Amino acid sequence: MTKPLDIVIIGLSLSSSWGNGHATTFRALIRGLKEEGHRVLFLERDVPWYASQRDLADPDFCTLCYYSSVDELVSTYAGKIQAADAVIIGSYVPEGVAVTDAVAALGPKKLCFYDIDTPVTLAKLDRGDEEYLKLAQVPLFDGYFSFSGGEVLKRLERDYKAQKAIDLYCSVDADRYQNTGEAFQWDLGYLGTYSPDRQPVLERLLIEPARALPHMRFVVAGPQYPADIDWPANVERIDHLPPAEHPSFYSRQRFTLNVTRADMVAAGWSPSVRLFEAGACGTPIISDFWRGLDELLPDGEALVIARETSDVIKALSEIDEDKRQAIATAARHIVMKSHTGLARAGQLVSAIQALPMRHHDAHSLLDRISA
Template sequence: MKLVVLGLSLSSSWGNGHATTFRALLKAFAARGHDILFLERNVPWYASQRDLTDPNFCRLAYYDDLEALTAWQDEIAAADAVIVGSYVPEGVAIARYVQGIAEGVTAFYDIDTPVTLAKLARGDFEYLSPEVIPGYDVYLSFTGGPTLRLLEESYGSPAARALYCSVDPDAYRPTGVPKRWDLSYLGTYSPDRQPTLERLLIEPARAMPDRRFVVAGPQYPDDIDWPANVERIEHLPPAGHADFYSASRFALNVTRADMIAAGWSPSVRLFEAAACGTPIVSDRWAGLDALLAPESEIILADSSADVIAALDRADSDAIGGAARARVLAEHTAAHRAAELEAHLNEASEGRTNGPHEDATLREIA
């Protein structure tokens, strides 16, 4: 299968979770025998912070604007499938362009589905608009559950399919480094996550001055009052994630408000921490129990008292081990790549619009 992906970023993991998601997924997709071209908008923010410039699983190329994208018109037109990702600059115009010239399946991969739907509801069409959704043959959604029906019934998607984030088990595994922190959190600053971070990490840190905590990620305001026992790491590249989680007795998972409201929206960090065998303390949302079993594979916390109690649990190693086993059995990049292949082939077989309605994608054994 020849696949073209237009995504937010593959080259830079700075301040976004898209890069690690695409890296894991596309590496596994290429391992199934497929040919991939990733087209990334050349923007200063990512250009100055690139930590993957020559991937060995796909071709990576940059374009400066929509007009410059026409240099890749022949490859987009001839591809068996073209995927446009969420938060791609000029995403609506790119959707129209891709849908107008692509002879193969077109798909939208939304790594931010609840955020996207909240933006659509308030008329914010930054990278997606209601009128282009029906033009995508399949809507690949970071969020599962009831949201999939909403996308089909209210927005006219011909096929909405869950494609959760995943983990590359070669990159995320226990490394055996000494434990440095009792509780860690890895994530870019988000105003709607910050109250939960305050409740589930900063308040426990104040209550437990003899314990060690860490928050890694960029864009946190200077006026946050960090307790003395909370270490700050401004940016942690993916190469350091496995050691970071392995050095943590527990890892905290904090979910954005829109994603809590929608449910069924696992963060890539959830799978990555679990793959490292680190027991996870998480906020609560619908659908989480279908991914990891509460108490035996993950600890749910509503208050700082819940976190304080969790940090003293004697069964933490068993919880971390069980979560790792579950993720390796169900949530690796290889699992997602197989799902992606199936979704694209399903869309091709059911396609009825355009001049290429008989086109099919080659099955790779």
């Protein structure tokens, strides 16, 4: 085992999974780090929309602390940031640009960025939207960990001047995501927060199949869906499903649907955590298509790729139980081998250790930001 690391993560949220995919991603990763003996301090901005929806306020696998402003972050945690073996700032952190400037000025040993929204981030930067990261800050990070792999890593280094772009896909906590053995309640389900760019695909791959198959049962779980959506009578709605209930939810579906954000589809190589969660629970996946998907989970063997309504209808109507089980087993084998929090933690630690130590002071860091 390697020497235990002290890691500070400044992320969007660990305490609340409401309306975001960051919390479950961080939880699986940090549990893996804990299992390997590493120590993590997670710093989260105390905001009312997460404070009122916390489903993990006091984790047992890391230290979770809240801050109310960038000034408080620096004044309270400067010593921890400077002493850490690595500091990782996440995407969509409130006032992320100011946070990065402030943390860089403290001269951490290794400064990294974990972009859990890489295609969205790059699309925002391309149009001059620097909500949580400035284009000029990208070269500042010793390591740019990316939710997306493949060609995206080359783009990060070539077009955005990242020093070192490293794929770090989301992952699943294997101890918490397992099949519960419950009876099937739905033929097809979907778990995800409402997104305008995903909704047409959800219409095509779940709502239209539900209309065509009135004798089957469907479910959509997730918040923020508009009240004017015309849900068929055989589609059940669940507003919010906390992570503790995800395994039961997946286990009660014959198939589950994965729908991908438009920016992620355009970039490719951007697997959602839902793919790995469903795979770990032994629920076969029907997914929209994007480049790199069948490199992770081969089409027809470990999942079913659907482009049209008819593809979903065919899968639900024609795949027999033996084939359904074979697809689920193949996906679970791949996920358990390569996409658990423990596996991802090992990748993160190896990458951090391979990054060079910093030999410059805070002034030179700020010079690099403004260059």
